[in-house]
Amino acid sequence: MDLQSKSIDNIKVLTLTGRFDALTSPKVQSWLEDVSKNQPAQIVVNLSGVNFIDSTALSTLVAGMKRARQAGGDLRLCKLQQPVRMIIELTRLDKAFEIFPGEEETVQSFSAS
Amino acid sequence: MGCEWGVHPTHTPKSGINHGKSQRASIVGQFVNVKYSIASSGLLIDIKTGGSTQVFDQILLGEARTFGSGNCLQRLPELLNVLIGDLRLIGVKSLSPDEASKITEKWQQKRNEYDPGFTGLWYIQNHLNSALDEILITDAYYVATRTWREDIRIF
Numbered sequence: 397m398d399l400q401s402k403s404i405d406n407i408k409v410l411t412l413t414g415r416f417d418a419l420t421s422p423k424v425q426s427w428l429e430d431v432s433k434n435q436p437a438q439i440v441v442n443l444s445g446v447n448f449i450d451s452t453a454l455s456t457l458v459a460g461m462k463r464a465r466q467a468g469g470d471l472r473l474c475k476l477q478q479p480v481r482m483i484i485e486l487t488r489l490d491k492a493f494e495i496f497p498g499e500e501e502t503v504q505s506f507s508a509s
Numbered sequence: 510m511g512c513e514w515g516v517h518p519t520h521t522p523k524s525g526i527n528h529g530k531s532q533r534a535s536i537v538g539q540f541v542n543v544k545y546s547i548a549s550s551g552l553l554i555d556i557k558t559g560g561s562t563q564v565f566d567q568i569l570l571g572e573a574r575t576f577g578s579g580n581c582l583q584r585l586p587e588l589l590n591v592l593i594g595d596l597r598l599i600g601v602k603s604l605s606p607d608e609a610s611k612i613t614e615k616w617q618q619k620r621n622e623y624d625p626g627f628t629g630l631w632y633i634q635n636h637l638n639s640a641l642d643e644i645l646i647t648d649a650y651y652v653a654t655r656t657w658r659e660d661i662r663i664f
Binding site for chain 1: 618647
């Protein structure tokens with residue numbers, strides 16, 4: 397899996413490509429832990445390139461979200477492919493995460509809140 | 510300090526065995542997951558003083574993470590629960606009342622759509638010290654994506 401990160405107005409954006417599973421989760425977890433040290437931890441995870449997600453990856457995202465919220469920020473998801481959206485909806489995690497269709501509006505949502 | 514019973518919210522345990530740390534056991538059709546302390550647990554005192562309990566205790570010691578591992582004997586009594594029908598062969602993890610009380614969010618309740626099992630995705634993917642959220646997500650994922658093929662693969 398490929399990870400690309402950037403920063404927009406102090407908001408950290410992580411773009412993932414490929415399978416997001418138990419093998420690739422540690423890299424994402426490590427990145428999330430690093431960026432959560434900054435307060436407020438405002439994180440956007442762009443899943444546009446992710447076509448598969450497993451329970452370990454979901455755990456990583458939930459842990460990252462909780463850590464970010466503890467640090468006064470949030471972790472928001474955007475650009476979910478249909479298979480990933482289905483998994484997130486079936487596991488009801490769409491109630492836990494704020495999910496946006498585009499990256500730009502996700503970044504803007506932080507300034508609005 | 511006291512006993513902590515690991516059961517599905519719909520199941521009521523009557524008795525259990527433990528050995529200091531988190532322990533799964535099954536006695537007379539009841540699946541339990543027990544934590545206890547020597548100081549406060551009457552159950553522990555019974556085990557310590559009972560003549561036959563030493564043998565039973567030894568059988569239940571250790572931690573098995575895969576059914577085929579060397580320590581899987583400790584979990585064999587749980588198969589009684591499967592035979593009786595209290596427990597599915599493959600299902601979600603049985604939670605202690607303490608763990609169950611922490612289920613507050615909607616997504617965490619997804620796991621309650623299926624019955625607890627002797628084994629499951631939770632058993633394969635999580636460690637004994639896994640955070641509750643990890644277990645709940647694994648269970649929710651299992652419930653959401655469950656197929657008979659996946660069940661066979663897990664078993």
